[in-house]
Amino acid sequence: VKAAAIRLALLLGLLALVTGARFAREAPGRGVAFSAGALLLCGLFAGKVASGVRLPRLTGYLLIGILIGPYGVGFLPAEGVAGLGLVKGLAVSLIAMAAGTELRWAVLQRVGTRVAVLSAGICLGVFVVCWGSLLLLRPLLPFMEGMTLTQSIAVGALLASVLVSFSPTVTIAILQETSAKGPFSEFLMAVVIVGDLWVMILFAAAAAFTKASLGGELDLASLAGGIGWELFGSLGVGAGLGILSLIYLRRIRSERALFLIGLCFLMAEGGVRLHLSPLLLALAAAALIANADQREAERLNVNIERVGLPIFALFFAAAGAGLHLHAVAEVGLVAVLLVGIRMLAIRVASRALSPREPDSLRRLLWMGLISQAGVTFGLASLVARNFPTFGASAEVLLVAVVTLHELVGPLLTRKALTEAGEVDPHAVAATGSH
Amino acid sequence: VQALLVFLLVMTLSMVASDKRVLEVGRRVQLAQLVSSGLLFLLIGVFLGPRLLGLFPMEAVRGTRPLQSIALAVVGLLVGLNLMPQLLRKLPPKLYLGVGAQALLTFGVVALPLAVILTIAASGDWGKGIGAAVMLGACASLSSPHVSVLWYRAGRIGRMKQLSISLVAMLDDWVGLGVLAVALIFGAGVGLRLGAGLAAMAIVFGIACGALIAYLLAATREAAEVGAMVMGSVALVAGVSSYLHVSTLVSAVACGATVAIIGGRMSEDLFRWLLRFERPIFQGLMFMVGVQVDVRNPWVWVLLTAFVAVRLFGKHQGGRVAKVLTRGVLVLPPRLGYALVAQGGLSLCIAAEYLLLVDHPMTQIVFDVVALAAVVNEALAARLFNRAVNLPASTQVISQVSA
Numbered sequence: 111v112k113a114a115a116i117r118l119a120l121l122l123g124l125l126a127l128v129t130g131a132r133f134a135r136e137a138p139g140r141g142v143a144f145s146a147g148a149l150l151l152c153g154l155f156a157g158k159v160a161s162g163v164r165l166p167r168l169t170g171y172l173l174i175g176i177l178i179g180p181y182g183v184g185f186l187p188a189e190g191v192a193g194l195g196l197v198k199g200l201a202v203s204l205i206a207m208a209a210g211t212e213l214r215w216a217v218l219q220r221v222g223t224r225v226a227v228l229s230a231g232i233c234l235g236v237f238v239v240c241w242g243s244l245l246l247l248r249p250l251l252p253f254m255e256g257m258t259l260t261q262s263i264a265v266g267a268l269l270a271s272v273l274v275s276f277s278p279t280v281t282i283a284i285l286q287e288t289s290a291k292g293p294f295s296e297f298l299m300a301v302v303i304v305g306d307l308w309v310m311i312l313f314a315a316a317a318a319f320t321k322a323s324l325g326g327e328l329d330l331a332s333l334a335g336g337i338g339w340e341l342f343g344s345l346g347v348g349a350g351l352g353i354l355s356l357i358y359l360r361r362i363r364s365e366r367a368l369f370l371i372g373l374c375f376l377m378a379e380g381g382v383r384l385h386l387s388p389l390l391l392a393l394a395a396a397a398l399i400a401n402a403d404q405r406e407a408e409r410l411n412v413n414i415e416r417v418g419l420p421i422f423a424l425f426f427a428a429a430g431a432g433l434h435l436h437a438v439a440e441v442g443l444v445a446v447l448l449v450g451i452r453m454l455a456i457r458v459a460s461r462a463l464s465p466r467e468p469d470s471l472r473r474l475l476w477m478g479l480i481s482q483a484g485v486t487f488g489l490a491s492l493v494a495r496n497f498p499t500f501g502a503s504a505e506v507l508l509v510a511v512v513t514l515h516e517l518v519g520p521l522l523t524r525k526a527l528t529e530a531g532e533v534d535p536h537a538v539a540a541t542g543s544h
Numbered sequence: 545v546q547a548l549l550v551f552l553l554v555m556t557l558s559m560v561a562s563d564k565r566v567l568e569v570g571r572r573v574q575l576a577q578l579v580s581s582g583l584l585f586l587l588i589g590v591f592l593g594p595r596l597l598g599l600f601p602m603e604a605v606r607g608t609r610p611l612q613s614i615a616l617a618v619v620g621l622l623v624g625l626n627l628m629p630q631l632l633r634k635l636p637p638k639l640y641l642g643v644g645a646q647a648l649l650t651f652g653v654v655a656l657p658l659a660v661i662l663t664i665a666a667s668g669d670w671g672k673g674i675g676a677a678v679m680l681g682a683c684a685s686l687s688s689p690h691v692s693v694l695w696y697r698a699g700r701i702g703r704m705k706q707l708s709i710s711l712v713a714m715l716d717d718w719v720g721l722g723v724l725a726v727a728l729i730f731g732a733g734v735g736l737r738l739g740a741g742l743a744a745m746a747i748v749f750g751i752a753c754g755a756l757i758a759y760l761l762a763a764t765r766e767a768a769e770v771g772a773m774v775m776g777s778v779a780l781v782a783g784v785s786s787y788l789h790v791s792t793l794v795s796a797v798a799c800g801a802t803v804a805i806i807g808g809r810m811s812e813d814l815f816r817w818l819l820r821f822e823r824p825i826f827q828g829l830m831f832m833v834g835v836q837v838d839v840r841n842p843w844v845w846v847l848l849t850a851f852v853a854v855r856l857f858g859k860h861q862g863g864r865v866a867k868v869l870t871r872g873v874l875v876l877p878p879r880l881g882y883a884l885v886a887q888g889g890l891s892l893c894i895a896a897e898y899l900l901l902v903d904h905p906m907t908q909i910v911f912d913v914v915a916l917a918a919v920v921n922e923a924l925a926a927r928l929f930n931r932a933v934n935l936p937a938s939t940q941v942i943s944q945v946s947a
Contacts, residue, residue: 117760117763128749131745131788132788140610140787141787143614143782144780145783146779146783147779147784150776151773154773368824419769
């Protein structure tokens with residue numbers, strides 16, 4: 111830990127020097143490559159330090175990102191951090207592919223129905239509680255001032271649908287970091303992924319009703335079409351990409367790591383442009399490969415692990431650097447209240463609805479469902495973009511809530527996996543010793 | 545999206561162009577030679593770029609600047625890491641004298657006449673005019689050893705001769721890089737003092753990054769972590785220099801050289817890791833260079849003809865001097881200058897760097913000339929190499945070896 115901390119301190123010293131020199135220049139560059147290099151190297155060493163003090167490496171990545179980012183000490187320019195969007199998309203696809211290779215048909219048959227019912231129940235429960243709470247907290251929410259009751263109900267539903275969302279990226283990253291295996295891990299990952307599908311439906315419906323309440327038209331056909339395209343279109347296109355990938359992996363074979371990165375880029379960028387979910391695209395593609403060819407799936411996993419470390423470190427450190435701490439300060443009280451209410455709702459819902467076997471699900475599942483990250487940020491920015499009258503202020507509140515969840519979530523997920531006894535002690539020891 | 549396009553395109557082209565069947569089919573158009581030198585990607589870039597087909601618009605070119613910096617950093621680090629102080633110390637002074645004379649003579653033959661013309665063309669802005677001429681001189685002085693390596697692999701020249709030619713071609717890179725620093729001093733800043741300050745800043749930050757990277761790598765054992773660290777190091781070196789708007793190439797060379805001097809075995813690890821990515825990164829860089837070339841300016845073609853002719857003359861004369869000065873030290877062919885005609889990728893990196901840093905209409909012309917000259921010189925290199933070593937003219941060797 112000491113050696114990693116010294117190296118991290120030296121890196122921070124260099125960044126301070128560069129920041130000092132930057133002010134001597136009239137027109138410094140955008141700093142995209144600088145932000146990437148600084149976040150990656152600092153992230154790697156911060157991860158080691160975090161691991162040494164028994165925290166998830168991911169927390170180390172996030173914290174160092176916050177520290178050196180534009181909202182921390184300001185070593186990195188905001189423009190540079192914003193320019194790392196491509197890496198974020200790549201990481202989400204890569205993480206989803208890692209999860210997809212675990213989605214075997216046998217697993218889906220065994221837990222599929224139970225997971226679908228459980229995640230729907232939890233989402234609905236948390237949605238209703240958050241919706242009600244937002245309506246009760248109306249006097250504390252300035253952007254709801256002057257809204258009619260119908261409008262408040264619609265806007266409350268919209269924000270509640272965002273608050274329900276989980277973080278597949280954080281969950282899968284923690285599962286990978288701890289090499290956790292077992293029924294609890296399997297169930298947790300499935301609930302988080304399927305839960306986000308329910309959230310997509312909830313959000314799309316709530317957004318349509320909010321638009322209608324603010325004077326727009328409620329077009330149910332286009333609403334259903336949009337949801338259908340995003341869900342089933344993603345699965346279909348993802349499966350198609352899976353077939354093409356399988357042909358490449360079996361026939362051409364060369365440059366597998368490069369191919370994987372290219373495929374993830376394609377899914378991340380192409381998915382957004384075609385209004386498809388990059389997460390679902392990658393999941394479907396990887397699941398198809400895993401079910402069609404076990405050996406290729408294993409090779410794919412090896413390549414994901416090979417390219418995964420720098421991409422995950424950079425992704426989460428960049429996520430930390432993008433966290434708006436000032437948002438927490440602005441709407442701190444309401445944000446903390448909402449975090450508490452959401453946590454309680456998840457706990458009650460998952461305890462009530464989880465199956466009896468294994469026993470760990472009832473006790474610990476809620477801890478794995480607290481994280482929020484990229485998906486929620488994405489939904490919050492959609493709210494800001496589509497609803498200019500109240501969206502910007504609502505986004506500040508949502509971002510503050512996600513920021514708090516992003517800091518607490520990984521710790522709770524790891525605690526849940528450890529208490530469930532599914533963490534590989536060798537993997538944890540290895541990450542600590544590096 | 546731009547980065548994605550470049551990545552996918554270069555990846556696909558690289559895989560297709562490396563296929564033996566494709567190389568066999570493309571033997572007539574010297575496809576293998578273009579692939580092995582990376583210039584195929586430059587030509588594709590020229591055709592797809594905003595000045596010809598326009599499939600890759602100007603906005604997209606600007607969007608790939610961070611990637612370009614990273615590619616330049618990789619090239620610079622490799623050049624710096626190639627610095628082997630123990631080996632260099634063992635080389636006789638006569639060798640340095642010969643190599644230096646060859647490179648500086650070519651530099652002078654090209655830069656002096658062009659300085660006058662370019663200063664007039666730059667409306668009397670002598671700083672920019674001299675900077676541009678110095679740049680052309682620097683790029684002219686560089687040469688690539690790859691033809692000698694291919695000829696050796698085909699069994700057409702002996703080991704000693706190949707090593708001697710390669711040594712001359714490799715050592716002149718240092719002259720070129722030194723001259724780049726001088727050109728940037730003249731061209732990048734508002735005044736000479738600021739230009740010198742920026743060059744010094746690039747070197748100081750390069751050394752600081754190098755020392756830190758060597759220290760960071762020393763504590764890293766696991767392969768995945770070393771890989772991640774190497775990626776981070778490359779991005780850091782590229783990022784610091786492009787963020788401060790100083791030369792990435794100079795900074796990265798200083799960084800690589802520092803790691804080579806103080807890093808011990810770490811420098812070998814770093815070198816090996818970088819070599820894994822070198823090929824796709826270099827091909828990507830060549831593509832990005834290509835899309836920025838403006839072939840529509842008639843002055844470029846005039847200057848290109850003059851540049852190629854004067855450089856050939858300079859290399860020929862420089863080669864004669866080097867042969868005399870290194871007698872008894874190196875086994876050089878009768879017409880050494882003709883063996884040094886291939887311009888190599890470093891000259892394109894220098895030109896790309898100059899385009900990034902010096903904002904002046906003259907810069908674009910210099911860049912265009914150097915990029916197109918690299919293709920012309922590559923086409924001449926194989927034929928002239930045969931003349932240099934007194935072999936019958938044949939271009940089959942490169943196709944055979946590359947395939």
